[in-house]
Each structure stands twice: as structure tokens, then as C-alpha cells.
Amino acid sequence: xxxxxxxNMEEFAAVSGISRPTVSKYFHDPNSVRKSTRTRIxxxxxxxxxxxxxxxxxxxxxxxxxxGIVVPYLADPFFGEIVRMIEGRCIEAGFTPSLFSAHGDxxxxxxxxxxxxxMKPAGVLLAxxxxxxxxxxxxxxxxxxxxxxxxxxxxxxGEAFVGSDNHSFVSQTVExxxxxxxxxxxxxxxxxxxxxxxxxxxxxxxxxxxLGLEPHVIKIDGTxxxxxxxxxxxxxxxxxxxxxxxxxxxxxxDRLAIGFLSACCESGVRVGRGPDCDLRVASHDDHPFSxxxxxxxxxxxxxxxxxxxxxxxxxxxxIESGGRLENRAxxxxxxxxxxxxxx
Amino acid sequence: xxxxxxxNMEEFAAVSGISRPTVSKYFHDPNSVRKSTRTRIxxxxxxxxxxxxxxxxxxxxxxxxxxGIVVPYLADPFFGEIVRMIEGRCIEAGFTPSLFSAHGDxxxxxxxxxxxxxMKPAGVLLAxxxxxxxxxxxxxxxxxxxxxxxxxxxxxxGEAFVGSDNHSFVSQTVExxxxxxxxxxxxxxxxxxxxxxxxxxxxxxxxxxxLGLEPHVIKIDGTxxxxxxxxxxxxxxxxxxxxxxxxxxxxxxDRLAIGFLSACCESGVRVGRGPDCDLRVASHDDHPFSxxxxxxxxxxxxxxxxxxxxxxxxxxxxIESGGRLENRAxxxxxxxxxxxxxx
DNA sequence: ATCAAAATTTTACTCGCGTAAATTTTGTTA
DNA sequence: TAACAAAATTTACGCGAGTAAAATTTTGAT
Numbered sequence: 001x002x003x004x005x006x007x008n009m010e011e012f013a014a015v016s017g018i019s020r021p022t023v024s025k026y027f028h029d030p031n032s033v034r035k036s037t038r039t040r041i042x043x044x045x046x047x048x049x050x051x052x053x054x055x056x057x058x059x060x061x062x063x064x065x066x067x068g069i070v071v072p073y074l075a076d077p078f079f080g081e082i083v084r085m086i087e088g089r090c091i092e093a094g095f096t097p098s099l100f101s102a103h104g105d106x107x108x109x110x111x112x113x114x115x116x117x118x119m120k121p122a123g124v125l126l127a128x129x130x131x132x133x134x135x136x137x138x139x140x141x142x143x144x145x146x147x148x149x150x151x152x153x154x155x156x157x158g159e160a161f162v163g164s165d166n167h168s169f170v171s172q173t174v175e176x177x178x179x180x181x182x183x184x185x186x187x188x189x190x191x192x193x194x195x196x197x198x199x200x201x202x203x204x205x206x207x208x209x210x211l212g213l214e215p216h217v218i219k220i221d222g223t224x225x226x227x228x229x230x231x232x233x234x235x236x237x238x239x240x241x242x243x244x245x246x247x248x249x250x251x252x253x254d255r256l257a258i259g260f261l262s263a264c265c266e267s268g269v270r271v272g273r274g275p276d277c278d279l280r281v282a283s284h285d286d287h288p289f290s291x292x293x294x295x296x297x298x299x300x301x302x303x304x305x306x307x308x309x310x311x312x313x314x315x316x317x318x319i320e321s322g323g324r325l326e327n328r329a330x331x332x333x334x335x336x337x338x339x340x341x342x343x
Numbered sequence: 344x345x346x347x348x349x350x351n352m353e354e355f356a357a358v359s360g361i362s363r364p365t366v367s368k369y370f371h372d373p374n375s376v377r378k379s380t381r382t383r384i385x386x387x388x389x390x391x392x393x394x395x396x397x398x399x400x401x402x403x404x405x406x407x408x409x410x411g412i413v414v415p416y417l418a419d420p421f422f423g424e425i426v427r428m429i430e431g432r433c434i435e436a437g438f439t440p441s442l443f444s445a446h447g448d449x450x451x452x453x454x455x456x457x458x459x460x461x462m463k464p465a466g467v468l469l470a471x472x473x474x475x476x477x478x479x480x481x482x483x484x485x486x487x488x489x490x491x492x493x494x495x496x497x498x499x500x501g502e503a504f505v506g507s508d509n510h511s512f513v514s515q516t517v518e519x520x521x522x523x524x525x526x527x528x529x530x531x532x533x534x535x536x537x538x539x540x541x542x543x544x545x546x547x548x549x550x551x552x553x554l555g556l557e558p559h560v561i562k563i564d565g566t567x568x569x570x571x572x573x574x575x576x577x578x579x580x581x582x583x584x585x586x587x588x589x590x591x592x593x594x595x596x597d598r599l600a601i602g603f604l605s606a607c608c609e610s611g612v613r614v615g616r617g618p619d620c621d622l623r624v625a626s627h628d629d630h631p632f633s634x635x636x637x638x639x640x641x642x643x644x645x646x647x648x649x650x651x652x653x654x655x656x657x658x659x660x661x662i663e664s665g666g667r668l669e670n671r672a673x674x675x676x677x678x679x680x681x682x683x684x685x686x
Numbered sequence: 687a688t689c690a691a692a693a694t695t696t697t698a699c700t701c702g703c704g705t706a707a708a709t710t711t712t713g714t715t716a
Numbered sequence: 717t718a719a720c721a722a723a724a725t726t727t728a729c730g731c732g733a734g735t736a737a738a739a740t741t742t743t744g745a746t
Contacts, residue, residue: 007702008701008703021705022725024703024704032724033724033725034711034712034723034725052703053461053463054398055401055702055703056398059402059731073423074423074426075420075427077420077423080419080444083417087446099442101426101442228635258632265638265639266638289632291571293636294604295609341609353732353733362695363696363733364695365694367735368694376695377693377694377741396731399734401734402734403700403732404734
């Protein structure tokens, strides 16, 4: 343990018999000092458990080793999963990730961007709220901080976008559903929080047209980020109305589908592809809970790790090239159809 | 916008015609300077959008305005919910919350505690991994940083604990289940990640004894934080074995129950309290998804906001009293029985 | 108008570390 | 073993603020 308390790098350098700047070098890269020096520093570290003051460290640095991660809604385990992978990659690369959730609120997102700017991070991975985002605020932010957008794209903002290819999701589900049974209608929120929803609707319409099938889009009411409840209420309503045009429902995303399945259960509608079933339900995202619904949810899966890895790698490239890239690249990863019991 | 770029508080003070230390005071509390001064500073702020360097700010402060929030597993929306409430309270009170998730990993938890120490936070709200936690690391941490434990208690660590009263959860569910049908058996992981699980088992046993009923504890295998999958696998097994001693299953927590329900669905076991049902299933936590299971899950609910509010208030008291409290208080909040369709 | 108390502002010094430039050490070659 | 370039270390100075104590201004009562 530490007999005398070490207060700063000066004192630590003294007790380890090395000059302070050399100790400073050591903390930035242990391999940048002679082996004998390193050994002595590490011996002293054992005895005195000193750690540099991060505030003093970052004050005089042009670029910190911080990386900001911003997601729109952490109570959605989809983002929990993504964050876990992204944080891991950042730490491996020697960065310090800072996590923020807008919790579905625009004002909060702006506050986050604000405090993120003052952190002078090396870079930021931003999954914006989407429709609810304050575009001007995000644009200003991206001008000052090297930013890669992910999950949800906002045209022209950030130095790059990494996400999933919505067309790939929908084309696979629509193709599968219409090949194995009645063509699906499309179940979505009237005012989706997220631009991905719009792309999915468009993909549905174009896919149906290509297959020569008549599209049906069912728009349900509801605002906010409680998608399950919105899906459930919307589901209860259309099931009560018996207004479904087909026996196959394709939900825009898994969280809506989870709510819809709950409505089916409550309404006594049997979901599945068996002969005794009333309805087939499929969806998109491969939400962490989608395999535990009843019946388990047929869906199209994000390539979580490809998206995470690519987002992080893109950000690292961006940081290395000084915060700007020649052209704003959009990387879209294809989906993988996950066949389960619901369709 | 800003004609000349303002680089530091010195320059900003110059353009606003005030001395730098006064400007410094303003940023710590706008009401601590004369109104005329404030007006001039705010006018300058409009023109030059300057913001103090947080690293320089915190370097010379004995106490920062940061609050650390650590949870064991963010992909669990239970923690997403709690975090949302806690962050809100911290921001209201003028603190800056920093969020960390151990992602179910001890090494990661230790890394977090480590980097948290170097942030010199005013206080930390820590929901430890539990059984997987490195007790020594947590003890050391708590000696250096004012810490309030929440959700999952570790005897004697931190200056206080705030959580839910496990006995209240279990007594209500057991009482309800045994009053309205067969007495429940208790479904849990053989090696629970979390001390709450042990308290719940003990509460089950004592409650059953009090009611003069024979207890049955079913322990399923599995490790890690993928509780749903563990519950599902365990469920599939005992349903295949037909080894259930009663027609009523009380799961230790909702995530296990979600997996168990999925197993029931897959095995064709009808869950609910109706006459045509095979099994009743209930649980504890009121997980955000528990109302969307099929059938919806009867459970005992945490008082989310009471726990969040109390944890934050306790931490504020702790900070105000200089980091130590006379005695380590444990605040436990009772559960509320939520009757849904599954039991 | 006067003056002491209170509130505010300024002076002056500190904090802990980054970093360029100067210096010393190390390793290699002749 | 002398010479010398490369690597490592030290010297010396700066960063952007916090903060105690001194100086000043404002306030309020007479």
C-alpha cells in the first residue's frame, strides 16, 4: 500500500526516481520509455497506486481519447446490445467511451450534444432520435466534432453513416411471406419516430409492386417511444374491427410486433403458420426479445456486429484523417431472415 | 455568431468587459453576480458562444459536479428505465451524470470503477453485478468515492443501500397464488447472478412455511445474464420431464419468466388462470416487457420511481454531509402486485 | 451628504499535467 | 576506444481555469 500519499505526478516521479515528463510519456504509452525505466515506474505503481488526473491530462491535449456514444432510447435492448459491442471495440483500441441516451426526448438530445462538445471527444458515434431530432443542432454539432451517424440516418449529417439496409430487410420478409402464403399487409405507426420506418414502407410498396401484389399499409396512431404499447393498442383495434385485409401481417419493427402479438393473444387470435392458425406475423430487427415471444417471432435480423464494427472502424478512420473524410460514405449491411414460429 | 474566436475565459471576459474570476463565478452560479454583470455576460454569450473548458474547470476543484451511474447490464430494459429516472433527477439538481454498464462482466465492472475514481465524481450510484462482483474492488472504491448502492445489495458496502423489499414481492405473490389455486413452486437459477434471488428464495420458503404449505424449489442450470434463454431452456426441460410438482410456477424474476413462458408456448402448455389452462405462471419485477408476454405476466412490481428518487436523494444527502453518513441505511420499498392473465 | 457593512470584483497565486526544445544516455561503427 | 547518430530523458514553459484574500463598489441607514 501507500505509506505517503502521492498527490500528483511530480511526487510520483520523485518516489520512482524518474523525471515527471518521462512518467507522463509512460502513461501515454508504456512502450515509449526504456525497459529499465518502465520497470521502475511499474514497481512504484505497485507500491503507491497513483493515477494521473484525467482533467489535467485532457486540458492540454488537442485531442482527448474520449469517444462519445449517443443512442435515442436505452430502454430498448436493441441499443443495449449495440452499445455493448461498440464500447468493447473502443476500449480495445485504447479509447474511453462515454455513453448517453436521449431517452426519447429532443431537449435531452440537445443537452447531450452540448455537454459532449465540451468534452472535446476524439469522435462521436451518434444514433439520432430521427424525426424528433433538432436537425440544426445536430448539424452544428457535427461541424465541431468528428461524428459518425449510425442506426438512423439523417441526410448529409456527420462524416459517414453506418446502418442496416432497410430494403434488404423488407424484400426478404415480403418475398418469404408471399411465397409461403398470403401476401402481407404492412403494419406501422402513422408518424414513425425513425427514418428507417419510412424506408421500410417504401421498400414494402416497391417490393409488392414488383411481385404484382396489391399493397395494404395499416397505419396506427400513437406517439413516443413506447412502441410495444402502441402496437398493442393498434392491434387490439384492428383485430376488433376485423379490418385486416389479409391473414399475414408484416410489422415495421419487432417492438411493434411484440405489442401486436400481445394483442393477438389477448384477442384469442392464433398466430403461426400451422393449419389451425388465424394469422401470420413477421417483422424486422431481430430484437433481443423476439425469440421469446409467443409464438416466437419470424423476423429479419440486423447484422449487429457488422454494424458495430464498421461504425467504430469508420470513426477510427475519421479520427486518423483529422476529422474529415473526402465524401460522406453510407455503409448499409444486409439483413438475415430468421424463421421462427410466427410466420 | 462569433467574429473573433474566443479561446478561453480570459478572452471571453475581455470582450464582455468583466474580469475573468467574475465570469468564472457566473458560470458556477449565474445568481452569484450582480444583475447588471449577468446581463453583460449573457449578452456576450449570445455573440460569442463561448463555453468553459470542463477539464480546466474540474482540475482545481475538490469536488466535481459529476455523478457516476453504474448498472450491471444495460441490455435489460429494467435498468434502462431506472437510469432514465435517475439521470433526470441528477440533471434537475445541476449534476452531470455519467452512465456505465458492466455488461455482465466483472473485469469490466472493475475497469469502470477504476476510471470512475479518476473522474473524482461528487458521488456514485452503483448497482453492482452482485455475486460476480469483485467485493474487494468495490470495497476499495467505496472508501474513496461517496457511493450509494442500489438494486442489488452487498452487505456493508457503500454508505447506503436503496432497493426493493424482496420479501414484500414474494409474500404477495405467494399469498395470492396459494389463495386462488394450487400453491406455487419456485423457479430459479441454480447459481443466481444477484443476491436478490437468494432473498426471494428465502422469502418463498418462509412464506410457504407460514402458510403450512410444502415448498418446492426448482433450480435450473445456466450462467451469465441471458436470463430469458436460461429460463426457456430450463422450462423446456422440466416441461418435457413433466417434473413440475404443482400447476403453479412462481419465477424468481420476470426475465426468467419470459423465457419460461416461451417454453410453455413452444411445448403447447396453456398458461393462465382459466379453466382450460394447464399452468399458472407468476413472477417478480414488472419488467417493462412483462405486460406484453403471452399471456401477460402476473407479477410484483418494483416502485421504480420511489427507488430512483430515494437513491438520488440519499446520494445528495451523502454528498452534502461530506461523503460519510453516520450509519449505513438500507431503504427497501414494497412491491405492488400486478394481476394480469398468466396467473 | 456620510459612512460602515455587505456585496461584488480584482489581484495574485495555484493546480496537475502536456510538450517543444535542449540535454544526456545508449548503442553502433570505424 | 573514439565518434556519432538515435533514443531517451530533462528543462522550461504554458494551458485554462479555481480560489483565497485584497480592493472596490454598492447598499442602506442616519
